[in-house]
Amino acid sequence: MERFEAAPGVSVELVVGDITELEADAIVNAANSYLEHGGGVAGAIVRKGGYEIQEESREWVRRHGPVPVGGVAVTGAGRLKAKYVIHAVGPRCGVEPVEKIGEAVENAIMKAEELGLRSVALPAISTGIFGCPYGEAARLTAEAVRRAAPRLKNVKRIIVCLYGEEAYRTYVEAFRRVFGAR
Template sequence: MEIQVVSGDITGQQVDAVVNAANSGMRGGGGVDGAIHAAGGPAILADCIRRFPDGLPTGQAGWTTAGRLPARWVIHVVGPIYGRGDRSQLASCYANALAVADEVGAESVAFPLVSAGAYGWPVDDAAQVAVDTLRASRSQVKRCLLVGYSPRTTTALRAALARH
């Protein structure tokens, strides 16, 4: 699997699936979640309500339509809140997102830096977990984009990728 780091807006990435850092309620929110719902339109929320009436637990993943996004699917993951969750839950977000990508047949996936925003996970550690998990995963996905939403996250992701 090819792993690349790009800087920018995850909602505009030309990939089969975009990963959403969602909250457990799966009803939209702020940050990446808000941006994906805003860009993709109401079809994403409607699909979340239909497919996940009780939301998702931390570390788990599930897919919905991508609405108006250029991607075909949104893979929603629920990251841990720093201080309340652990690294294994964060790693599960990436591993489970790849499993869902395999389930739907996605060959290219764009990931945000899960839990490193409002959930407070230290950026450098979150970046290392992302890279390590993607590298260790067995998946049919051919291309993963790690999308840095700020210069700080992009730098951390590039540094984590360079360590291998």
């Protein structure tokens, strides 16, 4: 685990693991605009948390329409340890601008703040089936955390949960560049 101070009283932890196993008030789902949870992080969240997360997601889309790229939606977390799932829609690389990763990350963190939560866990948004390279996604994520952190009053812990050593090493490098080497 690597830890950074994003702002006074706000820590960022980078970990390797399964986001569905983390202890956090909210976990962020790397979602598509229709909140259909087929594979990757989204599929794992529904498998572990229960199908009610998928049902709530569909109801959200029926009421509000598709979530725009960079936007977020919130549902309950079913049987997960978290209270909420914040569904953040990242870009499909080569289709939408990669910079939307930063927007999705920042909006997810600010939604956790708005909900009065103390902790939020994020995956490597858009790096799976959406095909964005780790390096660019890591830099955009670190910059988004840096932008959001000074505005946080409730959120004190941001966890970036990575699947595999390659992603972890790349994200640690990017966070060291953005937050200063240790």
